[in-house]
Amino acid sequence: MRLRAHLRVNFEVEVPIYYVKDLINEDGKDCENLVTGYVRISHQIYNTLADNHKLRDAINKLVEDSITCEKLEVI
Numbered sequence: 001m002r003l004r005a006h007l008r009v010n011f012e013v014e015v016p017i018y019y020v021k022d023l024i025n026e027d028g029k030d031c032e033n034l035v036t037g038y039v040r041i042s043h044q045i046y047n048t049l050a051d052n053h054k055l056r057d058a059i060n061k062l063v064e065d066s067i068t069c070e071k072l073e074v075i
Helices: 002-011 049-064
Strands: 017-021 035-039
Touching: 002 049
Parallel strands: none
Antiparallel strands: 017 035
């Protein structure tokens, strides 16, 4: 929920985020602390292409700044 709240407060992006705990990594080894997050992008009548670009830009900024959910404050 930290990421969803961070996107809402800091980037004005509202998007559902789903998390899946990965049990095995790409090398076939167990991953105890690896969690993958997915966003469900919706394009309805009330969404615009600019909304999707806003999400893209927000995610790119988080990646550029090496921000992980562990670094986010609880809001």
